[in-house]
Amino acid sequence: MSSRKFEPRMGRLEDRALLTGKGRYVDDIHLPNMIEVAFVRSPHGHALFHSIDATAALAHPGVHAVYTHADVVRTLTSDHIPPDQLIESFPATTWPYILPKDEVCFVGEAVAIVVADTRYIAEDAAALVEVDYEPLPVVSNCRQASVPESATVHRDADSNIVSHFTTEYGDTETAFAEAAHVFGFSLNQHRGGAHSIEGRGVVVNYDADAHHLTIWTSTQSAHKSRDAAVELFDMDESQVRVIVPDVGGGFGGKNTVYPEEILTIMASRLLARPVKWIEDRREHFIASIQERDQEWDIEVAVDTEARVQGVRGTIYHDQGAYTLLGLHVPHNSSIAVPGPYHLPSYSMEVIVSETNKVSSIPVRGAGYPEGNFAMERILDRISRELGVDRAEVRRRNLIPGEAIPYEMPMKTREGTPMIYESGNFTRCHEKALEAAGYEDFARLQQKARAEGRHIGIGVANMVKVTGRGPFESATVRVGRSGRVIVYTSAMAMGQGTKTALAQVCAEQLSIPPDQITVVTVDTASSPIGIGAYGSRTMVNAGNSVHLAAGEVRDKAIRVAAHVFEVEEKDIEIADGFARVKGDQAKSLTFKDIAKALGAAKGLAIPKDMPIGFEATVNFRPPDVTYCNASHVVQVEVDPETGGVEIVRYVVVNDSGTLINPTLVEGQLQGGIAHGIGNALYEWMGYDENAQPVITNLAEYLLPTSTTVPNIEIIHEETPSTLNPLGVKGAGESGVVAVAGAVISAVENALEPFGIWISDAPISPMRIVELIEESKAAG
Amino acid sequence: MTDTRTISVTVNGSRHDLEIETRLTLADFLRHQISLTGTHVGCEHGVCGACTVLVDGQAVRSCLMLAVQADGAMVTTVESMTGENEQLHPLQQAFHDNHGLQCGFCTPGILMTLLEFLQHNPSPNETEVREALSGSLCRCTGYQKIVAAALDAASRLRQDVGKTAGRRES
Amino acid sequence: MKPPPFHYHDPRCLDDALGLLAEKENAKLLAGGQSLMPMLNMRFVFPDDVIDLNRIPELTSIGEDEGLVRIGAMTRQCALERSEVIRDHCPIIIEALRYVGHIQTRNRGTIGGSLCHLDPSAELPTVAQGLDATIHIQSKRGARTLAMEDFPAFYMTPAIEPDEIVTAVEFAPWPKDHGFAFVEFARRLGDFAIVGVAVLLVVSADGSISRASITLGGVGQAPIRCTAAEEIVTGSNDSDAAMREAAETCRKIDAMDDLHVSGVYRQKLAVALTLRALRKAYDRAIGESVA
Structure with a gap:
C-alpha cells in the first residue's frame, strides 16, 4: 500500500x-421474558463435596431453576468443555468440567447455576444453596507442585506435572565449559489478569419451536463458542448462531470457551426462554483466566567481550487447576528468550505444573513478556558483572540487520522453522537510544545525583510472533x-x-x-x-x-x-x-x-x-510474522519510599506496513500501559491455601492516568514479505519489553545502592527492602 | 422481603415515575429500568469509574448510589450529550479526532467526569487532566490519547464560550 | 455483585433518624455511600435496615462561630474542597482532600462517613486528629462529644453506641500564619495511603517552633498523634536538627503488619514522610514557597 x-x-x-x-455491548441486550443467572462458586482451593442442597434456593420467590452436575449430564453430550481446543494427550483431570461432579479444584469454580427473574434474586438464592464441602490438601505454588511428594491438585491425579519438555539447540555443555564467565540467578514473575473493563457475558435465546439457539457473547473467539454449542447440545451449524456485539476489551480473557457460557446456554435450552449472564468483577478475579505465573532458574555463559554463548535453566510454569487452552504460554516463554539476540546455544527445561488456582492461559503477550524479561535480565547481569554499558551489551548481542532473514534454530508451535523474515533490530535499537538521549543520560544522572535525585534509564528489545x-x-x-x-x-x-x-x-x-x-x-x-x-x-x-x-x-x-x-x-x-x-x-x-x-x-x-x-x-498466511521493538525508559525513584515515576518512554516499533498509524499507536500505548502494570503494579496474590487475597480493583492495581506516561512512538515500517499488505501484528507489540526496560531503569536509578531485582512486578516496599539488604551486605 | 418505593427521577430532561426495589443501584436503574444503556458497569465497587453519571450536575459513580437516592434529582447521562441534528458535543468530537477511545466501554464514564471537570476548570494543564481522570480505569488506551482529547476539548469549549460571548456583545 | 435485600429509610430530620436507629436492631447508616455501597454490593454486610442520612439538611453545613469551625457530618468532601471557610481556617483539609479518592467519590463522600468508617490509612481521620477535633454525637438519649483522640475504639470501629449518630466535627483553627502540610505515600493517586502525615506548626519570629501537631495515618490501627516528636520540635532553636530528630522517633512506633505491607516499611515511610511534612509546613510558616 x-x-x-x-x-x-x-x-x-x-x-x-x-x-x-449507542454502543451495544452484551449487557445492553434485553429480550422480552429474559431471566438472569448467578453461580454458586467454590470457596475452597481444593475440596470434595458430598451434596448440593438447593431446596431453600428453589423455594425463594423469583427463582426458576438451580442446575448441578446431574443436569449437565442429562442435558449435554459431555460434562467437560469440548476437547478440540485442549491437548488430548493430557490427563483427563486437566480438562475443565462444565460443572464438577464432586470435587472443586480452585476458589471460584462454579458448582451450580441459579436462574432467577433478576441478577439480584439470583444472587440472593445462590447464597441459599448449601454445599457440603470436605476440604482437601491444597497446592498453591508451581515449584512445590512439581515435586513427587506434593499433594495433588486433583484427587485422582498421579502428579501435578502436566508437561515437561526442554526447548534447546546448540551445544550448551561446551558453551558453559568454555565460557569466560558463568552467572546464575532466579526470577519470579507473578500472575495478573486480563481485566478488560467489560467482563465476560452472554445472552442466549433458545427458540424451542424452531429448535434454534441465538447466542450473543462477549468473546474473542465466536466460532469456538458456536462449535462448543453444536457439540454439547447435539445441534448443527444451522441451528446455532453466535453474534458478537460490541466487546469492551479482551486481552486474552475472552479467548476460550468457559463453563459459564455453556451453562447459560443450557439454562435457556431447558427453560426455553432468553437467559443472561454478566460476569461481575469479583468473578473476573476468581473465574477468568490469568497469566504470567512463572519461576525461573537461569544460568548464562558469556565470553570476555560480553557476548552470550549459552543460556540454560528451568522454567516452573503455573498452569492453574485446569488447562483451558493448551501449552501456549510455557512454550512461548521458552522460545521467546533469545528474541532479537544472537544466542548460540540454549537449553531451557520447562516444567508445567498444575496448582489449585484458576487456569493460566494467554493474557496479552502470551508468554513472551516472561521470556523477554528473562533475557533482558540476563543482559543486565552481564553488563553489571563485566562492567560493559547496558546498551553496548545489547548492541554486541543483537542479530545484525544484514543477517535478516534469520533462521532461529528452533521451531514454531506448529513445528515449522522459526524465521525472522523482516525487520532490523539493530537499527531500531540505535534509533531508540538516540531518540531517548541515551548517550547524554549519564551526565544528567550525575547532575541529578548531586541534587539527591535518583534517575535511571533502561533499555529492552523484543520480537514477538504475530499473524499466526x-x-x-x-x-x-x-x-x-x-x-x-x-x-x-x-x-x-x-x-x-x-x-x-x-x-x-x-x-x-x-x-x-x-x-x-x-x-x-x-x-x-x-x-x-x-x-x-x-x-x-x-x-x-x-x-x-x-x-x-x-x-x-x-x-x-x-x-x-x-x-x-x-x-x-x-x-x-x-x-x-x-x-x-x-x-x-x-x-x-x-x-x-x-x-x-x-x-x-x-x-x-x-x-x-x-x-x-x-x-x-x-x-492463509504461509508463515507467522514477527513484529519487533526497542524500548528506552527513564524513571525517577524515591529510595526512601520506593516510589517509581516513569518520566519518559520512547519506543521504536516495527509492525510492518501500517494501515492506520493512529490505531497502531493506540495499540502500542495500551500494550505498554499493560506492561507497566506487569512491571510495577499488577499483582494477583494468593495465600498458601490458594485463596486469592486480592479480589477487587482497589487492591489489584491497574495502571491509571497518573501512572502511565506519554509514550513517544517512532515507527519503522519494514513490510512483511509473507502477505500482500506487508502487515505484521501490533496488539501485543507494546507489552512484551516493558517489564525488562522499566526494571532495568529502576536498578539504574538506584545504582549507588547496587540492588538486583528478580521480581515482576516490583513493589515500592520491595525496592526499599532491597536497598536495605544491599546496605546490610555492605 | 421486597422493599419498594416509587421514585420520580428526571433523566436527561425526561421525567420517570417508577416503582423500584430500594436496593436497586442507580446504574442498574438507568440501564435496565429505563433502558439508557450508555452508562456502563465495570466493577460495581466504585473503582473503575465506567458508571459515572451526573447527579444534579455532579459526577458520581452510579454503582455507589441507590436509585431511590436519586428520587427528585436531575440525572445526566452520556445519551444527553449530542445536540440538535445528532451533532457531537465538542468533548465527544475531540475524543473522535484524537482517537481517545478504543473499546469504548470506559468512555461514557470518562466523558461525564470530564464534562463536570471542564466546567470547574476550563483551562486545565496536563497534570490536572491526568488527576481528574485518575478515577477512571481504561485498559485499552494507556490514557495518552484520552488526555490529549480532554485538553483539545477544553480548548474547543473555551473557543465556543468565546464565540457565544462574542455574539452577546455584538 | 448486587446488594442484598434491606429495608430502606430516608428520614427528613435528625430526630427521625435517631428514632429509627434506636428502634432497628441491625441497621446501617448510609452517608456518602463510598464505603458502605461497595460493601453492600459485594455482600460483605447484611443490614436489615439502611438509614439514609442524605435527606437531613441539618447535617450539612460548614460554619465558623466564636473561633470554632464546625462541619456537619454529612458535608461532602467536594464542598470542603471549595469552602472558603475551610480554605481560610484549615487549609490542611484541602491539601489532604486531593488524595481522598477521586472527583467522583469526593462528590458523594462525606466527612462524617470517612471519620466513622475509620480506615487506618484514610486522610480525613488523620487530619481530624491533627486538628484536635471534637466529634459531636447524638442519640435519642442525648448529645455528647468525644475528642478525636478518643473516637477510635478498635480497628475501623468508632467509640459510639449502636443508637448514636455523629452529627458534626468541630475544631479550633490554628493561627492565620501557621504552617501546615499533608504528605502521603500511596501506590497510585487516590488510593488509600500506605502512610500519611499531617503536620501543623506555628513558628516564632526567631525561627523556632512554638507549637506543633504531628499525626500519622496508616501506621497504627487508628491515627497516631506523635507527641514525642511534637515535644522535640517545639521550642528548639535548631529547627532543622529538631525536625530530623523528631521524624526519627517514628521508627520506634509500633506499626501494623499486614498481608501486603510490613510494619518495618511503614516505620521507614513514617520517618521519611514526617520529615518532608515538617519541612514543608515549616517553609510555609516562614513564608517560603513550597512545591
Whole structure:
C-alpha cells in the first residue's frame, strides 16, 4: 500500500456509536421474558463435596431453576468443555468440567447455576444453596507442585506435572565449559489478569419451536463458542448462531470457551426462554483466566567481550487447576528468550505444573513478556558483572540487520522453522537510544545525583510472533443498494478493526472508507473463522479483505469492459463508478453492476462470470510474522519510599506496513500501559491455601492516568514479505519489553545502592527492602 | 422481603415515575429500568469509574448510589450529550479526532467526569487532566490519547464560550 | 455483585433518624455511600435496615462561630474542597482532600462517613486528629462529644453506641500564619495511603517552633498523634536538627503488619514522610514557597 488514495490516519468508524451511548455491548441486550443467572462458586482451593442442597434456593420467590452436575449430564453430550481446543494427550483431570461432579479444584469454580427473574434474586438464592464441602490438601505454588511428594491438585491425579519438555539447540555443555564467565540467578514473575473493563457475558435465546439457539457473547473467539454449542447440545451449524456485539476489551480473557457460557446456554435450552449472564468483577478475579505465573532458574555463559554463548535453566510454569487452552504460554516463554539476540546455544527445561488456582492461559503477550524479561535480565547481569554499558551489551548481542532473514534454530508451535523474515533490530535499537538521549543520560544522572535525585534509564528489545494463521474469512459484497459491505470473521474488541478493514477495502475499490460497512463476527454471515488473539487480525483478516476487494474490483472492470466493448485496461474504478478512461459518459455505478451480477434483466454480463458482485477470500498466511521493538525508559525513584515515576518512554516499533498509524499507536500505548502494570503494579496474590487475597480493583492495581506516561512512538515500517499488505501484528507489540526496560531503569536509578531485582512486578516496599539488604551486605 | 418505593427521577430532561426495589443501584436503574444503556458497569465497587453519571450536575459513580437516592434529582447521562441534528458535543468530537477511545466501554464514564471537570476548570494543564481522570480505569488506551482529547476539548469549549460571548456583545 | 435485600429509610430530620436507629436492631447508616455501597454490593454486610442520612439538611453545613469551625457530618468532601471557610481556617483539609479518592467519590463522600468508617490509612481521620477535633454525637438519649483522640475504639470501629449518630466535627483553627502540610505515600493517586502525615506548626519570629501537631495515618490501627516528636520540635532553636530528630522517633512506633505491607516499611515511610511534612509546613510558616 505504497501510494494511498485515502488518508491513513482517518478517524474511526466505530466512534460515533460508542461516544453517544449507542454502543451495544452484551449487557445492553434485553429480550422480552429474559431471566438472569448467578453461580454458586467454590470457596475452597481444593475440596470434595458430598451434596448440593438447593431446596431453600428453589423455594425463594423469583427463582426458576438451580442446575448441578446431574443436569449437565442429562442435558449435554459431555460434562467437560469440548476437547478440540485442549491437548488430548493430557490427563483427563486437566480438562475443565462444565460443572464438577464432586470435587472443586480452585476458589471460584462454579458448582451450580441459579436462574432467577433478576441478577439480584439470583444472587440472593445462590447464597441459599448449601454445599457440603470436605476440604482437601491444597497446592498453591508451581515449584512445590512439581515435586513427587506434593499433594495433588486433583484427587485422582498421579502428579501435578502436566508437561515437561526442554526447548534447546546448540551445544550448551561446551558453551558453559568454555565460557569466560558463568552467572546464575532466579526470577519470579507473578500472575495478573486480563481485566478488560467489560467482563465476560452472554445472552442466549433458545427458540424451542424452531429448535434454534441465538447466542450473543462477549468473546474473542465466536466460532469456538458456536462449535462448543453444536457439540454439547447435539445441534448443527444451522441451528446455532453466535453474534458478537460490541466487546469492551479482551486481552486474552475472552479467548476460550468457559463453563459459564455453556451453562447459560443450557439454562435457556431447558427453560426455553432468553437467559443472561454478566460476569461481575469479583468473578473476573476468581473465574477468568490469568497469566504470567512463572519461576525461573537461569544460568548464562558469556565470553570476555560480553557476548552470550549459552543460556540454560528451568522454567516452573503455573498452569492453574485446569488447562483451558493448551501449552501456549510455557512454550512461548521458552522460545521467546533469545528474541532479537544472537544466542548460540540454549537449553531451557520447562516444567508445567498444575496448582489449585484458576487456569493460566494467554493474557496479552502470551508468554513472551516472561521470556523477554528473562533475557533482558540476563543482559543486565552481564553488563553489571563485566562492567560493559547496558546498551553496548545489547548492541554486541543483537542479530545484525544484514543477517535478516534469520533462521532461529528452533521451531514454531506448529513445528515449522522459526524465521525472522523482516525487520532490523539493530537499527531500531540505535534509533531508540538516540531518540531517548541515551548517550547524554549519564551526565544528567550525575547532575541529578548531586541534587539527591535518583534517575535511571533502561533499555529492552523484543520480537514477538504475530499473524499466526490459519486464516480469517472475508466476503466483500455489493448488493442492490450499491453499498459495499465487508463480512468478516475478524473479531472487533476495540482495536478499530472495522475502520482498518474498511480502509483496506477502500484502497482496492476507490470508495471512501466511511462509505463501506464492515460486519464483524456473526456466524450467520461469517460461518468460518478463528478469533482475535496473538496479534493476528490484520495479517489474516486484513489480507482476506484486501484480496476479496481486489477480486470485486476486477469483476467491476470486466463487466464495464464487456458492456462498453473496450479493453479491461481502458476501464478505471473511481468514486463508486467503473468507467471508460477519458469518457465520463461511459460509466457504470456499483449499483448497476450489482444489479447485473444479480442476474437482473438489463445489462449483459460476460457469460463465464460467476453470479454475484462479490468475492470471498480466506487468506492463509504461509508463515507467522514477527513484529519487533526497542524500548528506552527513564524513571525517577524515591529510595526512601520506593516510589517509581516513569518520566519518559520512547519506543521504536516495527509492525510492518501500517494501515492506520493512529490505531497502531493506540495499540502500542495500551500494550505498554499493560506492561507497566506487569512491571510495577499488577499483582494477583494468593495465600498458601490458594485463596486469592486480592479480589477487587482497589487492591489489584491497574495502571491509571497518573501512572502511565506519554509514550513517544517512532515507527519503522519494514513490510512483511509473507502477505500482500506487508502487515505484521501490533496488539501485543507494546507489552512484551516493558517489564525488562522499566526494571532495568529502576536498578539504574538506584545504582549507588547496587540492588538486583528478580521480581515482576516490583513493589515500592520491595525496592526499599532491597536497598536495605544491599546496605546490610555492605 | 421486597422493599419498594416509587421514585420520580428526571433523566436527561425526561421525567420517570417508577416503582423500584430500594436496593436497586442507580446504574442498574438507568440501564435496565429505563433502558439508557450508555452508562456502563465495570466493577460495581466504585473503582473503575465506567458508571459515572451526573447527579444534579455532579459526577458520581452510579454503582455507589441507590436509585431511590436519586428520587427528585436531575440525572445526566452520556445519551444527553449530542445536540440538535445528532451533532457531537465538542468533548465527544475531540475524543473522535484524537482517537481517545478504543473499546469504548470506559468512555461514557470518562466523558461525564470530564464534562463536570471542564466546567470547574476550563483551562486545565496536563497534570490536572491526568488527576481528574485518575478515577477512571481504561485498559485499552494507556490514557495518552484520552488526555490529549480532554485538553483539545477544553480548548474547543473555551473557543465556543468565546464565540457565544462574542455574539452577546455584538 | 448486587446488594442484598434491606429495608430502606430516608428520614427528613435528625430526630427521625435517631428514632429509627434506636428502634432497628441491625441497621446501617448510609452517608456518602463510598464505603458502605461497595460493601453492600459485594455482600460483605447484611443490614436489615439502611438509614439514609442524605435527606437531613441539618447535617450539612460548614460554619465558623466564636473561633470554632464546625462541619456537619454529612458535608461532602467536594464542598470542603471549595469552602472558603475551610480554605481560610484549615487549609490542611484541602491539601489532604486531593488524595481522598477521586472527583467522583469526593462528590458523594462525606466527612462524617470517612471519620466513622475509620480506615487506618484514610486522610480525613488523620487530619481530624491533627486538628484536635471534637466529634459531636447524638442519640435519642442525648448529645455528647468525644475528642478525636478518643473516637477510635478498635480497628475501623468508632467509640459510639449502636443508637448514636455523629452529627458534626468541630475544631479550633490554628493561627492565620501557621504552617501546615499533608504528605502521603500511596501506590497510585487516590488510593488509600500506605502512610500519611499531617503536620501543623506555628513558628516564632526567631525561627523556632512554638507549637506543633504531628499525626500519622496508616501506621497504627487508628491515627497516631506523635507527641514525642511534637515535644522535640517545639521550642528548639535548631529547627532543622529538631525536625530530623523528631521524624526519627517514628521508627520506634509500633506499626501494623499486614498481608501486603510490613510494619518495618511503614516505620521507614513514617520517618521519611514526617520529615518532608515538617519541612514543608515549616517553609510555609516562614513564608517560603513550597512545591
